[in-house]
Amino acid sequence: MPLIDPDRSALLVIDLQARLMPAIDQSDLRLANAARLIRAAEVLNIRRHVTEQNPRGLGRTVEGLDIQQDEALPKMCFDSLRDPAIAAHLAGDTALVVCGCEAHVCVLQTVLGLRAMGRQVYVVADACGSRTEANRQAGLARMQAHGAEIVTTEMVIFEWLGGADHPAFKTLIPLIK
Numbered sequence: 001m002p003l004i005d006p007d008r009s010a011l012l013v014i015d016l017q018a019r020l021m022p023a024i025d026q027s028d029l030r031l032a033n034a035a036r037l038i039r040a041a042e043v044l045n046i047r048r049h050v051t052e053q054n055p056r057g058l059g060r061t062v063e064g065l066d067i068q069q070d071e072a073l074p075k076m077c078f079d080s081l082r083d084p085a086i087a088a089h090l091a092g093d094t095a096l097v098v099c100g101c102e103a104h105v106c107v108l109q110t111v112l113g114l115r116a117m118g119r120q121v122y123v124v125a126d127a128c129g130s131r132t133e134a135n136r137q138a139g140l141a142r143m144q145a146h147g148a149e150i151v152t153t154e155m156v157i158f159e160w161l162g163g164a165d166h167p168a169f170k171t172l173i174p175l176i177k
Contacts, residue, residue, distance in 0.1 A: 004122055004151070004159040010047035010093040011037055013067070014080065014100025014107050017052055018059030024101055024129040025136065033127035033153040034099050035065050036175045040157045042066065043168050049073065049089055051080050053106055079109035081117075095120035097156055098148075099127035104139030111143045121148040124156060 016034055021027045041048045050072045052061060061067045075083045081090070090096070096114060098121055100107050107128055114121050123143050130136035144150050154176055161169055 002149075004095065004097060004156055006044055006046055006160040006162070008093075009095040009097055009120075009122070009160075010049060010090075011041040012080075012090070012096045012098045012100075012110070013038065013048065013050045013061075013065075014098065014110060015051055015053040015058070015102070016062055016065060016100055017055065018062050020053075020058045020101055021062055021129075023131050025131060025133050027129060030099075030101070030127055030129035031062060031065070033124065036153050037097065037099055037124060037127055037156060038066055039175060040160060040172055043171055044160050046160065047093060049086075049093075051075055051086060051100075051106075051110075053078070078106045079113045080106070081110060081113040090114075093119075095122065097122045097124060097151075099124040101128070102130040102135065102139070103128040104130050104135040104142075108139045108143055111148050112146055115143075115147050122151045122156065123148045124153055125150050126152050 050067050052072045052074050054076055055074050061072050073086050077083055081087045111121050125140055140150055
């Protein structure tokens with residue numbers, strides 16, 4: 001099914017960390033869109049996963065994203081799936097909506113790993129960042145070339161809702177306006 005099915009998908013937030021984000025191009029926009037996705041997932045009761053690359057070096061997930069410290073899964077590999085605990089954590093999810101940093105490193109390698117496993121992946125372009133726009137664009141293009149669908153925050157939220165008659169529509173519409 002080409003639409004993002006809320007019953008078959010989960011949100012994967014990759015490495016939106018305190019010491020990394022100041023170096024990310026348009027970091028405020030990337031964080032705002034990630035926050036919208038996290039809030040929508042919470043309201044719609046969609047599973048979410050959060051990774052942190054080398055949290056001792058890059059700090060914890062930025063404050064304001066409504067992520068609990070014990071929720072974040074630490075890793076040292078760029079490809080999240082190389083960490084057995086994270087791979088096991090993601091094992092039950094059919095499709096993953098992915099956002100985070102950096103688009104051309106950790107997001108890319110994780111998405112390529114998910115695609116190699118045959119998983120459906122939706123990469124949220126406006127919620128993925130890199131230090132330069134050229135690197136972000138190159139990462140998005142490579143992920144798309146390997147079968148990931150490139151989407152936007154609003155596309156995800158509207159597809160998760162499915163229609164204006166969804167009980168959470170009025171709660172989530174402020175995230176879109």
